[in-house]
Amino acid sequence: MMNDGVNQSLMISGESGAGKTETAKFAVQYLAALGGGNVGIECQILQTSCLLEAFGNSKTSMNDNSSRFGKLIEIHFTAAGKICGSKIRTFLLEKSRVVQLANGERSYHIFYQLCAGAPQALRERLNLKMANEYNYLAQSDCLVINGVDDAQRFLKFMETLDIFQISKGEQDQAFAMLAAVLWLGNISFHAIDYENHVEASNDEALINAARLIGCEPHELKEALSARRIQTEEGNIVEKFTMQQAIDARDALAKFIYASLFDWLVEQINNLLEVGKQHTGWSISILDIYGFESFKKNSFEQFCINYANERLQQHFNRHIFKLEQEEYELDGIDGVKVDFADNQECLDLFEKKPIGLLSLLDEDLHSPDANDATLANKLKQNLNGMACFKGDKGRVFGVRHFAGEVLYDTNDFLKKNQDSLNPELIELLSSCNGQLPQLFAIKMLNQTLEPATSLDSPNQSVSAKFKGKLFKLMQRLEKTKPHFICCIKPNRKQLPGMYEEDLVSQQLRCSGVLEAVRMSRSGYPTRMTHQEFADRYGFLLLETNESQDPLSISVAVLKQFNMLPGMYQIGYTKLYLRIGLIGVLEDRRKQVLQTGKYTDEANKGSTLLTAIIGLQSVIRGCLVRKHFSNSHKLIPSRSKQKLVRENSEANDIPNEQSSAMAELQRRVVDAEASLGQKQQENATLQEQLQQYEAKMKKMDEQLQQSEAKMKKTEEQLQQSEAKMKKTEEMLRKQTAPLQASLAAAKKSEGSAMEEVGGRENGVSSLVKEFEQQKQSFEDDINKTTQPASNMNSYEELRKLKRRFRAWKKDYKVRLKETKAIVRKHRHQDSDKTRKKWWPNRGKVLQNCGKSPS
Ligand SMILES: Nc1ncnc2c1ncn2[C@@H]1O[C@H](COP(=O)(O)OP(=O)(O)OP(=O)(O)O)[C@@H](O)[C@H]1O
Known part of the structure; x- marks a missing residue:
């Protein structure tokens, strides 16, 4: 890291029980020895495993000391390469283990250690019993681990708490929380009516649990027996059925334990904090729960195995995909290895909207959904996918990179929701103890987070898990990765026993064989x-x-x-x-x-x-x-x-000389390639210059075009003004014509009707006038429109010329027509006069007057 100037990460993978946690400890020891500078801090980093394993590990059917959480230990270094601090990040503790155990498995080590090893005074304060007297621990038939002395481990645990400067008062409170969880598991419920409603019994368990968390027994009883529901009419109290009461009790126990675990990690981090010496140099060690496949697999295995798929993808990406890309880009030939890509399996989990996680979340708030309908829905939607396998009833299978696993959807929805009643949060916040208050405040703060935030209680467990996993991967992507793949030698957790089929299966599935092939044919140092x-x-x-x-x-x-x-x-x-x-x-x-x-x-x-x-x-x-x-x-x-x-x-016999020849050939090759590169460089330079010249020319052209545009704009404005003028002039000129025509038409009057053919001449002139007027107006509009071309001025001039020519011709024809009309009118009036004139003489004569 100090040489390369890049932070590093060490990802330790392998099945459950393969040795990841042990290897992580070796790695920390190695780094502590290598970066030994601040003697205290290395010691403390090494001691963290005692605390974290007590709280986060338990016995499963695969491993007596199985990690039930993921952890990333960041070890920070000074600029001189000495350890100066550390930070531990943890991921999704398996909370359900606190309240529910499979046969042959244990809960978290710390419970058994406390029961077996607590000193008398502490026992009395907590009213502590033996492990088999607590329901949460006694439900599986497994209370001890062969070869492990829980009492002695508890003493070690207490010593380590002192090393981490956790005060006696805080230690007492933490033990009180642990004992409270155990007593909560012993709280029983009895029916109170014929509608299956129940309430918590007033017994030793209720009294002890209430005292340890710091509230009155009746307060705890109420919070575990009913809940308030807000309606439009106000709050109503809904009494719990037996199952609802048990769920509320278990949710409280899980919440207290998970919060206590986070609190402990916080205390550890406070002590290991880097502080002012922070340089940004760090090596991270990832130890996360390994791939699991039991006879019956539930939501926990579903999440754990999904996490392992993501880590496997990280491994594939760096060992195969990026490596081969780098060789190709740098002109190195001959290194190509096929590997099993697990992208399809990841898609099965992550695809939206039709992937395992999305479909699971869809049912989160659906009142009609249950574990059976969930299984059916998964089968209906995912049966076509290569890594999915529908099975009988509530069971479905996933073909993981490490093998096929059958999951039972029983309790999937409940475990994915994992919510705590507001009454219980309220209760904790009003308790006397510091820790319950702290846990409640943290929870209340989370309720204020936006619904999309990873910390929001509205988010499902799987959505939070996925979000945290993505964050982890982003963190790892920023580092130079190293991988350790642990291989489990046998299923019996025995030393010196080697099951060949098990080992080869792990080697095949994990991609180790391909990685070795790649490494042998490749060049690990560059x-x-x-x-x-x-x-x-x-x-x-x-x-x-x-x-x-x-x-x-x-x-x-x-x-x-x-x-x-x-x-x-x-x-x-x-x-x-x-x-x-x-x-x-x-x-x-x-x-x-x-x-x-x-x-x-x-x-x-x-x-x-x-x-x-x-x-x-x-x-x-x-x-x-x-x-x-x-x-x-x-x-x-x-x-x-x-x-x-x-x-x-x-040439094996002449190895040396052939090697020299080969070396020389490579030097020549390299020189040739260098020469070629220089030539390419020169060509590129030349091209660059050409481009620059072109750019300059284009720049000039652009400026010219801009100037032209400006000029044209001015011309356009001028022509618009002229055009307006022309329009007015045209209007003025057509006005007398129009007037003449109207007069002609009027003077025709009834005579026009009689003159037959002559009438046509005038009408056609009128028609022509209207048409020409329309046509000129249209042409003017066209020419003056903004979208018209830039020669509008010229067009306008042409139009004007055409108008004048037409006007001249039209005037002539109008004059001629007028003359004809006038002439005919004359003749017609004469005729008319002749018709009525003699009558007039007669009349005058009759009146004694002479006609004038
Ligand atoms: N290098 C080792 N030398 C001796 N024993 C080992 C070594 N590695 C592992 N073991 C034994 O195997 C057991 C399981 O190892 P470990 O807890 O490290 O597995 P893991 O891969 O972390 O499992 P999980 O995923 O369940 O947490 C240890 O408790 C120890 O007994």
Whole structure:
């Protein structure tokens, strides 16, 4: 970590009982020894396991000391690489174990340790009995573990509490909480009416439990016998049935225990806190419950195995997917390993809206849902998925990476909900004891969280679990991962016994075989050319003329006679096979310690390298021989590779000279690749310059276009003004025409009706006028619209010319028509006059007047 400048993580995986917790302890010991600086803190980190195992481990049918929670121990280091603190994060404690046990299993160790080892004074204060007298512990027929002295472990536990500076007062309160949980389990209920309603019995259990949590017995009795329901009319009290009362009691016991566990972890973290020395350097060790498959598997196994699928995916991603990607990107060939991807199984759990977790949560608040309907729903929705298997009744199966597991949905919904009545939270908050109050306040604060928050009580247990798991994975993704896979040698938890089928099954399922294959054919150590040159360059006996890191790295490898098969040169990094880095580090250490480079040591390391190289070539030769027997022809192999392999195989007697030749060839290759890279670089530079020039030109063009646009805009504004003017002018000019036409029409009057053909001439002129007027108006509109092209000014001018021409022609025709009309009107009026004129003479004559 100090060399690479990247935080690291160590993920320990394996079935339940395989040795993860033990290995985690070894890892902590190792880091404590390595980073020993602050003597107190390393000791304390090592001691945490005593407290955490007492509270978080129990005996299961697979492991006498099974972790029932997950933990991530972050060990923090100073800039000088010394341990300066630690932080422990815990994940989903299996709460149901407090109240419900399978046959042959125990509850958490601390209960048995307390009952067996509490000193007399404490026993009296807690009114403590033996473990078999408590229902929660006695329900399974397993109270002791072979070879384990619970009483002695309790003494050790008390000593460790002192080391962690937990005061006697706080210790007493914590023990009181533990005893309260045990007494709660002994509270019984009796019927109070014929409607199956019950209430808690006023007995020793109720009195002791109430006293230990710090309330009156009747208060506890009320909280365990009924609940308030808010209605529109006000609060009503709903009495509990037997099952409801038992559920409320068990929920309180689980809540107190889980809160006490969190409190203990908090106390540990307070003491191990990094404080001012915080540098950000840390190595995290993950020890989480292992894969479980019992005869009957419930909600707990469902969550545990889901977590293991996620961790397996993390392993696959880093060991196979990312590794192969890196080789490909850096131009390293020949390392490809098939592995069993568990993505499908993860999809089965996580897919939305149709995945195991989503479907389970859907039923959380559904009043009609029960464990049987849940099983049916899962089968209906998921039967088509490869990793899902429907089974009889409430059972369904999942094909996990580690094997198939059958789950019974019995109690799935109840366990997924895990809620505490508000009456019980209220009760705790009003208790005398500090701890119950603290637990209640924490719970009340969580109720104020938004419903989507992971801490909100509205969230289901599985949703919280999934959220925490994702956070954990995000944390791990930021570190450089290391993996330890523990293999369980037998099912009987016996030393020196090896069950071959069990071991091979674990090796197959966990991906270890593929990882070993990958590691053997791959290059577990890799450094950039610069890093390699910086670290080992000073070992060179002769000063290298070329100062580039690649040449220095190659010269170092050459100087120590490293066989070509032991490493590969990538575009950015050097890739080293197992063992090589150890040889180089030995040489470096020797030179740094003695200040010189002895030939003896060089011979030794050369010999070691030669042996490793020889072994690798012979192994390679044997494998190739075996491989070519079974696959006579492998078409995908490149010719070049075959030639290289053949020459390697044939040249075993002349190993050294062939190795030198190979090394030289690699140097030439590397140089050629460097030259090629430089050439590519130059081309890229040239392209870049061209792009820059183009960009500049485009910039100029853009500016020009902007100027043009501005000009056009101005022109447009001008033409708009002109157009307005033109419009007005047109209107003015058409007005007299219109007036003339109207006059013509009017003067025609009734005469028009008589003149027949002549009438058509005028009408067609009127029609033409209307049409032309409309057409000109349309054209003007078109030309002046904003979307019209930028030549509107020109268009307008053309329009104007056309209008003038038409107007001229029209005026002429109008004049002619007018003349014709006038002429005819004349003739017609003459005719009319002739018709009535003689009558007029007659009349005048009759009146004695002469016609004028
Ligand atoms: N390296 C070891 N040397 C000796 N015994 C070991 C070693 N590792 C494990 N064991 C034995 O195996 C038991 C189970 O180991 P451990 O508790 O570490 O398993 P685990 O993988 O953490 O299981 P779980 O997932 O159930 O917590 C230990 O209690 C111990 O007896």
